[in-house]
Amino acid sequence: MTDWKKAWxxxxxxxxxxxxxGMELWGADEVERGAIRRFLEPLEFDCPLHYDKxxxxxxxxxxxxxxxxxxxxxxxxxxxxxxxxxxxxxxxNAQPAESPLLGFKTDLxxxxxxxxxxxxxxxxxxxxxxxxxxxxxxxxxxSCVPKETKVGRGAFTVWESEIRNQDKEVVAKIRxxxxxxxxxxx
Numbered sequence: 001m002t003d004w005k006k007a008w009x010x011x012x013x014x015x016x017x018x019x020x021x022g023m024e025l026w027g028a029d030e031v032e033r034g035a036i037r038r039f040l041e042p043l044e045f046d047c048p049l050h051y052d053k054x055x056x057x058x059x060x061x062x063x064x065x066x067x068x069x070x071x072x073x074x075x076x077x078x079x080x081x082x083x084x085x086x087x088x089x090x091x092x093n094a095q096p097a098e099s100p101l102l103g104f105k106t107d108l109x110x111x112x113x114x115x116x117x118x119x120x121x122x123x124x125x126x127x128x129x130x131x132x133x134x135x136x137x138x139x140x141x142x143s144c145v146p147k148e149t150k151v152g153r154g155a156f157t158v159w160e161s162e163i164r165n166q167d168k169e170v171v172a173k174i175r176x177x178x179x180x181x182x183x184x185x186x
Contacts, residue, residue, distance in 0.1 A: 004110075004146070004148075004153050005146040007110040008109070008110060008144060008146040008155045010108040010109075011106075011108050011109050011141070011144040011155065011157070012144045012145075012146075014106075014108055014141055014144070015141050015142065015143060015144060016140065016141065016142075017140065017141055018138050018139060018140045019106055019139045019140075019141060020137065020138050020139040020161075023137075024135040024136070024137045024164075025075075025077050025135055025136045025137075026077060026133065026134070026135040027074045027075045027076060027077065027133065027134045027135065028076065028077055028078040029074070029133075030074075030131060030132065030133040030166075031066050031074050031128055031129065031130050031131060031132045031133070031134070032130060032131075033051075033064065033130055035073065036050055036051070036064065036066050036067075036070070036130065037051065039066070039067060039070045039073060040067070045067060047067075049061065049064065049065055050064055050065060050066065050067060051064060052064065061127060061129060062129055063129050063130040063131060064129070064130050065127040065128060065129055065130070066127075066128040066129075066130070066132075068124045068127075068128070070128070071122060071124070071128065071134075071163065071171075071172055071174075074128060074132070074133075074134045075134045075135070075136055075163050075174075079096070079099070084098075085097065086098070095114070109155070109180065111182075112154050112180040112181050112182050113181070113182045113183060114151075114152070114180075114181055114182070114183065115154075115178050115179060115180045115181070116178070116179055117176060117177065117178055118156060118177035118178060118179050119176070119177040120174065120175070120176050120177070121174070121175040121176075122172055122173070122174050122175075123172060123173040123174075124171070124172050125170050125171055125172055125173065126165075126169060126170065126171040126172075127171070128165075128171055129165075132165040132166060132171070133165065133166045134163055134164065134165055134166075134171065135163070135164055136161045136162070136163055136164075136174070137161065137162050137163075137164055138160070138161045138162050139159055139160075139161055140159065140160045140161070141157065141158075141159060142158040142159065142160050142175065143156070143157065143158045144156075144157050145157075147179075149179070149181070151181060151183060151184070152181040152182050152183040152184050153181060153182060153184075154179055154180045154181025154182060155179070155180055155181075156177060156178070156179050157177065157178050157179075157180065158175055158176070158177045158178075159175065159176055159177075159178070160173065160174070160175045161173070161174050161176075162174075
């Protein structure tokens, strides 16, 4: 194993660890009718379960439900809050100082400059109902594979979380892959 790969060994040894420390990351807003409608409009998604409460009730739901495909709409924390400086650099391709999509940081991983998402897998367990407020809990490292690619040296990682509603009911499980890397020197 080359020296740069050895730097990833602590992460590889931590596979199976929950890095969340019990923290819950709540979505920016609760599930509401107007946002469901705005999600449906560009898709022309004409299913009354998503806009007609009486039809939703007829099928056993307490209120209209959000399309399963809208899950991330409800679970991503806000990118920006009043008083926050999102970008700390004016350089081209500057990354935000913080991002709700980056996940948890750990001192076990070597420092990298960039990342990108590689894949996402979601198990939908329970419908998302108007009025729900969703959070992500748990941040379990499922794998860490160091690899040199055309863009640089780094590691492919896969993380798993549960998505829960305000009643602590699991509505989904999500697995997300990332490649964290430092670019090759030009």
